[in-house]
Amino acid sequence: MKGLFRTTKAACLAFVTLGATLGLTPAKAESTLRVAMTAGDIPDVTGQPDQGFEGYRFVGYTLYDSLILWDLSKSDKEASLMPGLATKWYIDPANSKRWIFELRDNVAFHDGCKFDAETVVWNVKRLTDEKVSYFNPKQYAAMRTRTVNIDHAEVVDPLKVAILTKEPDSLFYIQMSFWMMISKCQFEKAGSYEAYAKMPSGTGPYKFDKMVPRERLELVQNTKYWNPARVPKHERLVLLPMPEATTRAAALLSGQVDFIEAPSPDTIPRLKSSGMTVITLPYPHNWHYQFNFVEGPFKDLKVRQAANYAMNRDEMVEMLGGLAQPGYATVPPSSPYFGKPVTYKYDMAKATALLKEAKCYPCEVTLAISTSGSGQMQPLPMNELVKAQMEAVGFKVKLEVMDWNALLDVTFKGREKFPNYHAVNVSRATQDPFSGIFRFAMKKQNAPAGGNWGHYYSAEIEKLIVDIYNEFDEVKRDAMIIRVHEVMNADAAMLFVTHDLNPRALSPKLKGFVQAQSWFQDLTPITVGTTN
Amino acid sequence: MWHYIARRILYAIPIGIGVTVFCFALVFLAPGNPVQMLLPADASQETIDLIMKTYGFDKPLPLQYLTWLERAIVGDLGMSIQTNRPVLDEVLKALSNTIFLSAGAVMLAFTIAFIFGTTAAYYRGSLIDRGVTALSIIGVSVPSYWLGIVLVIIFAVDLNWLPATGMGPKGSETFNIFSWDHFKYIIMPVITMSMVPVGIITRTTRSAVAEVLGNDFVNTLRAKGLSEFAVIRHAIKNAMPQILAVMGLQFGYLMGGSILVETIFNWPGSGFLLSKAILTRDIPVLQGAILILALCFVFTNLVVDLVQTSVDPRIKRA
Numbered sequence: 001m002k003g004l005f006r007t008t009k010a011a012c013l014a015f016v017t018l019g020a021t022l023g024l025t026p027a028k029a030e031s032t033l034r035v036a037m038t039a040g041d042i043p044d045v046t047g048q049p050d051q052g053f054e055g056y057r058f059v060g061y062t063l064y065d066s067l068i069l070w071d072l073s074k075s076d077k078e079a080s081l082m083p084g085l086a087t088k089w090y091i092d093p094a095n096s097k098r099w100i101f102e103l104r105d106n107v108a109f110h111d112g113c114k115f116d117a118e119t120v121v122w123n124v125k126r127l128t129d130e131k132v133s134y135f136n137p138k139q140y141a142a143m144r145t146r147t148v149n150i151d152h153a154e155v156v157d158p159l160k161v162a163i164l165t166k167e168p169d170s171l172f173y174i175q176m177s178f179w180m181m182i183s184k185c186q187f188e189k190a191g192s193y194e195a196y197a198k199m200p201s202g203t204g205p206y207k208f209d210k211m212v213p214r215e216r217l218e219l220v221q222n223t224k225y226w227n228p229a230r231v232p233k234h235e236r237l238v239l240l241p242m243p244e245a246t247t248r249a250a251a252l253l254s255g256q257v258d259f260i261e262a263p264s265p266d267t268i269p270r271l272k273s274s275g276m277t278v279i280t281l282p283y284p285h286n287w288h289y290q291f292n293f294v295e296g297p298f299k300d301l302k303v304r305q306a307a308n309y310a311m312n313r314d315e316m317v318e319m320l321g322g323l324a325q326p327g328y329a330t331v332p333p334s335s336p337y338f339g340k341p342v343t344y345k346y347d348m349a350k351a352t353a354l355l356k357e358a359k360c361y362p363c364e365v366t367l368a369i370s371t372s373g374s375g376q377m378q379p380l381p382m383n384e385l386v387k388a389q390m391e392a393v394g395f396k397v398k399l400e401v402m403d404w405n406a407l408l409d410v411t412f413k414g415r416e417k418f419p420n421y422h423a424v425n426v427s428r429a430t431q432d433p434f435s436g437i438f439r440f441a442m443k444k445q446n447a448p449a450g451g452n453w454g455h456y457y458s459a460e461i462e463k464l465i466v467d468i469y470n471e472f473d474e475v476k477r478d479a480m481i482i483r484v485h486e487v488m489n490a491d492a493a494m495l496f497v498t499h500d501l502n503p504r505a506l507s508p509k510l511k512g513f514v515q516a517q518s519w520f521q522d523l524t525p526i527t528v529g530t531t532n
Numbered sequence: 533m534w535h536y537i538a539r540r541i542l543y544a545i546p547i548g549i550g551v552t553v554f555c556f557a558l559v560f561l562a563p564g565n566p567v568q569m570l571l572p573a574d575a576s577q578e579t580i581d582l583i584m585k586t587y588g589f590d591k592p593l594p595l596q597y598l599t600w601l602e603r604a605i606v607g608d609l610g611m612s613i614q615t616n617r618p619v620l621d622e623v624l625k626a627l628s629n630t631i632f633l634s635a636g637a638v639m640l641a642f643t644i645a646f647i648f649g650t651t652a653a654y655y656r657g658s659l660i661d662r663g664v665t666a667l668s669i670i671g672v673s674v675p676s677y678w679l680g681i682v683l684v685i686i687f688a689v690d691l692n693w694l695p696a697t698g699m700g701p702k703g704s705e706t707f708n709i710f711s712w713d714h715f716k717y718i719i720m721p722v723i724t725m726s727m728v729p730v731g732i733i734t735r736t737t738r739s740a741v742a743e744v745l746g747n748d749f750v751n752t753l754r755a756k757g758l759s760e761f762a763v764i765r766h767a768i769k770n771a772m773p774q775i776l777a778v779m780g781l782q783f784g785y786l787m788g789g790s791i792l793v794e795t796i797f798n799w800p801g802s803g804f805l806l807s808k809a810i811l812t813r814d815i816p817v818l819q820g821a822i823l824i825l826a827l828c829f830v831f832t833n834l835v836v837d838l839v840q841t842s843v844d845p846r847i848k849r850a
Contacts, residue, residue, distance in 0.1 A: 040808045041615060050570065050614070137586040138570050138616070144579040145572050194616060212703040213617055213625070214800045242697065244795050246681055250696040251798075254688040405813055408568045412575060448577040 031234040031528040033510070034257040036242040042217045045200045045208065046193050047182045048127070048139040052374040053429055053519035054261065056178070058239050061520055062219055064180035064202030067101050067120070068173060072516035073525075075281060078334050079518035081174065085115060085181055085203065089173045091472050096168040097151070101176070103159045107226045109183035110208070111201040117161040122184045124153035124163065136193060145435065145450070146175040170472050174432045205230050205524050206237055216240050232524040233512060249505070252276060258507040258528065265321030265378070271505045279515045280501035282325055282334045284430040287377055289367060289386075289423035289495035290440060292415045292454040296422035297365055302358035304492035308344035309351035310393040316385055316498050320378065327498040329489050330437055331430045334517055337437065339482035341489035344496070351393035362396045365422040373404035375427040377500055383425060386497060414447025415454050423495060424453055429519055433481045438465055441488055456493050533841075537834065544830040549601070551826040552819055556597050559815055565589070566613060566813040587613055600819060609820035614812050619820035622805060627824065629704050630801035633793070634786035636722035641729035642779060648730075649737025649775075654764060656742045664734060671731025680724040680796040687720060694719055697798035704800055721797040725790055729782040736778040740771035773840045780836030784829040 037058055039051040045063060049055030061069070069084035085104050092098035107115040126134045127143050128150050140147075149172065151164040165172050186201035187193075200208045203226065206219035217239040221232040240257060242248045245264040251257045253274055263271055263278070272278055291298040298304050313326030325332065328343040355361045369383045370376055380401075387397040400421060402410070410418050411426050428451075430436025439451035441461050446452045464480050464487075471477040488494070506513060509529035515521065559566075567583045584590045588599065603610060609619035645668075652664035688696035693716075700707040700714040708714045744750065744767040753763050787802075794804040802821060809817040 040811075044615075137583060141567070141571050141575065141579050141583040144575060148576075197616070212705050213615065213622070214805070215699070215703040240698070240798075242798050244798070247684075247697050247796055247798050250681075250684045250689055251698075254684075254692060254696040256696055256698065403811065405568050405811065406562070409565060412568065412571070412577075412580065448580075450576060 029530070030236055032236040032238055033234045033259065033523065033526055033528050034238045034240065035523070036240050036248040036251050036257045036260040038243055038245075038248070038261045039241045040243040041214050041241050042211060042239065044139075044197075045211070045217070046139075046197050047123075047136065047180045048143055048178075049180075050138075050142065053431075054374075057520045058523075059217070060180050061204065062206040062237065062523065063200055063204045063208060064182065065204050066177050066179050066181065067103075068177040070177060070516070070518055070520050072518055072520055072522035073514060075514055075516065077517065078282075078284065078336065079516045079520070080336075081177055084177070085120075086176075089176075091170070092162065095164075096470070096472070097165045099163045099165070099172055100156065101161050101163070101173075103161065104226060105159055107203050108224070109186060109201045109203055110222060111183055111186045111189075113183050113185040113201075115181065115203055116158045117155040118158070119181065119184050120161045121153045121155055123179065123181050124150065126182075127179075128152075134187060143178070145439070146178055168470050170469055170477050171433055174434070177432075205232055209236070214241065230522070230524045233527045237523060252505055252507065255507070258510055259513075259523075259526075260505050263503055263505045265323050268321055268323070268503070268505075275508050277506045277508060277510075278503060279506065279513075280323055280503045281515045281517055282332045282499060283502045283517045283519060284331060284335060284436060285375060285427065285500040285502070285519075286330055286332075286430050286436070286494075286496075287324070287327060287375075287382070287425075287427040287498045287500060288330070289425050289497070290453040291456070291494065292419070292422045293456050294415055294454070295419040297358070297360045297363050298422050298454070300358045300360065301492060302354045303360055303363060304495070305344060306351040306354035306358070306363075306393065307390060307395065307495045308492050309347045309354065310390050310395070311344070311386070311495070311497055312346045312389055313498060314346070315389070316382065319381065319385055320498070323501050323503045324377070324498040325501060327496045329496055330440070330485055330494060332499040335430065335436075336478065337433060337481045337485050339486045341486045343489070344492065348393050355394045361394045363394060364396045364398070365390075366398045366400055366420055368400045368402065368407060368410050368418070368421040368424045370402060370404045370407040370425070373407065373426075375429070375500070376404070376425075377427065377498075379425065382497070386495075411451075411453055412448060414452075416447070426453075427500075431519055433468075433484075437481065437485055437488070441465075441484065441493065456488075456491070458487055458491060458493075461487050533838075537838070540830075540834045540837070544827055547830055548823055548826050552601070552604075552823050553597065555818060555822045556593070556600075556815070559813060559818060560593060562813075566815045569614060569812040569814075600816075604820075604823065609823070610816040612814055612817045614808075614814045614817070619816045622817060623802070623821045623824050625704070626800060626802040626805040626821070627787075627828070629699060629707075629799065630787065630794070630803065632699075632707070632709065632718055633721050633725055633790075633799060633801060634783065636718055637725035637729065637786055638779075638783050640722060641726040641733060641782070644726075645730050645733035645737055646775075649734045650741050650764065650768060652734070652738040653741035653745060653767075656738075656745075661738075664738065668731040668734035668738075671727045671734070673731075674727055675792075676724050676727060676790060677792040677796055679727060680720065680793055683720045683724060684796070699799055721793055721799055724796075725786065725793045729786065732782060733775070733778055737771070737775050740774040741767050744768075744770040769843065772843045776836055776840050776843065780832055783836075784832045787825065787828045787832065 037054055039054055043049035043051040043055030043059040045059055049059045065085050067084055067086035068081050070079045071082040072079055086101040087104050088102040090100055092100055125132050126136055127140050128147050149165045149169050151166050153163045156162050183201035187196050190196035205222050205225045207222045209218040209220045211217045219237040221235050225231045248260040249263050249267040252260045268278055291304055293299055317324050329341045331337055355363050370379050383399055387399055390397050410424055439445045441456055442465055443457055446455045461484050464484050468477055468480045511527045512525040566589055612619055648664045652661040655661050684696045687694045695717050700717050791803040791807040794801045806821050
């Protein structure tokens with residue numbers, strides 16, 4: 001009996017020892033962050049992402065870096081610029097069309113190639129020079145608004161590059177924050193963008209691992225990232241396209257993903273009651289209508305003001321479940337360019353009086369709207385509410401509903417091709433002064449040449465913008481940008497309605513995420529716990 | 533028989549061309565243009581023109597179509613405008629993903645509908661018949677997006693028994709129908725997708741079998757002393773061509789995928805691919821997908837016709 005006991009004990013000990021030796025103790029699981037995007041496909045991984053700014057958020061600034069990055073580490077103020085692959089940038093004191101960028105030393109692409117001035121020039125050419133073999137027409141088209149003023153780029157020394165503009169442009173450097181630097185030698189190894197898409201290489205905090213088209217993109221942490229503070233705190237990032245909001249919410253609630261973009265307002269109570277963290281924060285977004293300044297009633301300032309006074313923005317916010325903030329101007333109040341604009345607070349009596357003064361009562365207008373679209377929030381119920389509010393003060397509103405692509409066509413071609421539309425509802429990012437403010441106000445940007453759909457014109461703004469582009473003192477320049485913003489409000493240049501609050505929902509097992517007041521977000525500080 | 537098959541295959545050519553001409557025209561008649569989704573919302577006309585030229589959309593429509601057709605004949609369906617990936621790969625991959633759903637939905641629907649329809653026909657006029665009729669009406673009437681969401685809320689969110697979305701834990705590339713970890717992803721989409729065919733086929737089976745059971749020869753069979761089981765067997769055999777025709781059509785429809793079901797369950801199938809292509813005006817993908825789906829439909833009908841012939845020799849295929 002004693003012998004049997006000893007044998008059993010020895011066998012058990014041997015088993016435990018063997019088990020420990022073979023590693024039968026549970027291995028540490030790889031920490032994976034799974035994100036459900038609103039996109040219907042994986043954004044382009046070959047440099048400039050498609051799928052709007054969501055593509056930049058999840059593929060652009062993860063795989064790649066730009067010369068200048070956005071500081072996404074704070075929630076309390078709108079994201080500002082910070083050094084990226086360039087440590088310093090300034091206008092050449094001897095030439096107001098020559099921007100100098102001093103580059104970061106000892107930065108390598110994921111494939112091991114060195115980042116230097118020659119790579120920057122190559123990257124500029126690939127989106128501006130149709131003659132080079134590595135020119136990318138699709139990305140060229142997408143970036144054209146930002147690159148139109150570039151003349152050429154030149155190497156000053158291995159760590160210094162100069163980019164020359166056609167006209168003086170004090171805001172040019174901001175455009176370089178949207179320019180992803182891809183690896184020249186990896187592209188040459190691949191031979192084409194199709195092949196490069198299977199092996200993309202940037203300098204970003206994540207490295208490409210694998211992609212199943214239309215289904216998932218898997219990135220892994222870049223442990224050698226040049227900024228140790230931004231080495232991801234999880235080992236793997238899985239990005240899943242999930243265009244349907246209900247599906248995203250269900251995937252989060254059932255534990256299939258950890259992080260979802262844009263939950264719909266009606267799912268928020270359920271997400272909250274299930275312990276999910278729902279985050280909302282202002283960011284540079286404008287849900288508005290651009291007026292037709294040539295045809296129809298909105299030519300008259302009083303009619304435009306009446307429309308703005310008719311807006312009960314609090315009611316709109318309430319309808320959106322609190323996932324928006326009232327919009328009184330082109331940029332939200334948290335923007336450095338907000339200033340002190342005239343605001344059109346809800347005043348039905350004033351709105352009606354203005355319409356009567358303008359001799360447009362009832363005032364018949366047609367608004368072009370979409371059923372869905374990038375940044376359009378909940379366009380159908382929102383437009384119905386706008387219609388109801390306008391009609392309550394004396395407008396007679398006809399909504400011309402079309403799909404997103406058709407509305408973009410209307411937007412591209414401008415009021416000349418669509419004189420019957422008196423306003424269009426296309427929401428916009430207001431991340432930088434040009435794309436957020438100027439392009440809706442400059443004569444040079446009159447559609448079809450640019451974003452000024454209804455051909456708004458202000459002599460004061462025209463002069464201010466010329467001065468802004470020639471003013472390299474940031475304080476003086478920003479004061480003039482604020483003035484442009486204020487003039488637009490005084491002219492009631494748009495029907496201001498709301499600014500989105502950028503909702504997203506996170507599993508309680510995620511820690512460390514700081515939501516920035518930006519279209520872009522930094523996922524690197526997120527840690528993934530094991531329990532809910 | 534071989535002549536018949538060859539003729540049917542030849543018929544597929546004008547059908548394929550007709551379908552693609554029609555779709556090509558429809559896409560271009562719709563407002564918007566195919567490169568808009570590639571461009572910023574304030575792209576200039578100069579940029580739009582350049583990109584239209586790059587993708588060949590500046591040429592006259594008939595020429596664009598003929599260029600596409602010329603390439604399609606040799607199996608080159610071009611590249612997606614949106615993703616720059618080969619259209620043929622995209623469509624075949626999506627179709628292979630949809631086949632899991634369609635085949636599952638077809639098998640489930642055919643089995644349920646066949647049993648329910650035959651039982652209702654045999655007990656026609658009874659409570660069972662009325663119950664089955666009610667069920668089939670519900671099957672046809674319940675919106676698939678509603679049913680899908682309800683199933684997700686109950687079985688994925690509340691009970692956590694089944695996954696809410698996706699095609700397997702690591703996507704379609706590793707999907708293995710014989711593994712429970714993967715198979716559980718297909719259960720809810722298949723049930724959701726099978727509801728409409730269940731309703732339609734049940735109704736057809738019921739009326740076809742009931743009609744045959746009312747014929748004089750059925751009384752003769754009974755008078756000759758055949759068991760009820762044997763009588764039903766004869767009735768089913770006679771009703772089969774009609775049932776098979778409806779089953780074939782339903783299979784064809786399901787092959788096209790379901791935009792709603794695939795969107796709700798994030799299933800990367802042909803319905804999902806088509807809906808994205810429509811919204812982004814990705815013409816090469818639209819054309820390629822529609823051509824291949826039309827050919828699948830023609831092929832399915834050919835198979836059904838041949839099966840009908842073998843089941844009922846009275847149907848001659850000269």
